[in-house]
Amino acid sequence: MNKRALWIGLVAVAVIGLIILISKTSNKPEPVPTPSPSPSVQYEIIGKSVEGRNIESYTYGAGDEHLVFIGGIHGGYEWNSVVLAYNAMDYLETNKESIPENLKITIIPSMNPDGVYKVLGKEGRISEKDAKPTEETIPGRFNAHNVDLNRNFDCKWQPESTWRGNKVSAGTSAFSEPEAQAIRDYMLKEHPSAVVFWHSQAGEVYTSECEDGISDETRNLMKTYAKASGYKESETFDYYAVTGDAEGWLARVGIPTITVELKTHENVEWDRNLAGMKSIINYYGK
Known part of the structure; x- marks a missing residue:
């Protein structure tokens, strides 16, 4: 070549x-762009109880619209509301894809952990198996200062209030109790779009107000949860006079809030309340 x-x-x-x-x-x-991670759970200790137990929040999703669900303001007397809140956390943890992008959802499972411990003798997460049917639960309604926390907020506060016709302590002043302070500070910092308190027992859903009437948004919130859950709609709680309630204070600062009363003290009524929770998520979700 x-x-x-x-x-x-x-x-x-x-x-x-x-x-x-x-x-x-x-x-x-x-x-290919890396897909965004699924919504992570954000854990925060928002305060301490009288006896030093953590008041915890768990947040799912990262949107701008913020929904808050709270259990256990009446501690061990309404222990099923705490179990319901933990069940709701499990649902959100395993169904993160169901959280709309515009939402973040916070669960505060146990607002009165001292009251839970007083009845169940357990700290942290509880389940229905921890309940003791023969145990006297009324002492667990109050915090370690023997204050009814749902009488310690700044809405028509009085040093004494009532519960089922009985006189109860509402603290030395509005927000005298650390548990109430924790909720106050968290709400003023976050100013959520809506708040739902889980209680027991009445089988009803109530609105909230503090001398300025019920807002349309609060009324819609109540009707939405009640329709989905099958609980009775009730605009006002009129069984006896209540002062210093958390829901009323939240209404006073412009945060739509409802009270969901389970039908009994013994059951979580999961299907009803899952339907109610999902209805609120869908109402605010996009």
Whole structure:
């Protein structure tokens, strides 16, 4: 082979290689963006009880609209509201994809952990198996200062209030109790779109107000949860006079809030309340 033929061969090989390289480059797919991580659970200790137990919040999702669900303001007397809140956490943890992008959802499972401990003798997460049917639960309604926390908020507060016709302590002043302070500070910091308190027992859903009437948004919130859950709609709680309630104070600062009363003290009534919770999520979700 002469030099000319060798040179032509080398050029041909180079050209073919260049064509192959260009072809591979032009067919190379564009980089695929890394998918956003699923909503993570944000854990926060928002305060301490009288006896130093944590008041905890768990937040799912990262949207701008904020919904808050609270259990256990009356501690061990309404222990099923605490179990319900933990069940709701399990649901959100395993169904994160169901949380609309515009929402974040916070669960505060046990607002009165000292009251829970007084009845069940257990700290942290509780389940229905921890309940003691023969145990006297009324002492667990109050915090360790023997204050009814749902009488310690700044809505028509009085040093004494009533519960089922009995006099109860509402504290030395509005927000005298650390548990109430924790909720106050959290709500003023976050100013959520809506708040739902889980209580027991009445089988009803109530609105909230504090001398300024019931807002349309609060009324819609009540009707939405009641329709989905099958609990009775009730605009006002009129069984006896209540002062210093948390729901009323939240209404006073412009946060739509409802009270959901389970039908008994013994059951979580999960299907009803899952339907109610999902209805609120759908109401605010986009």
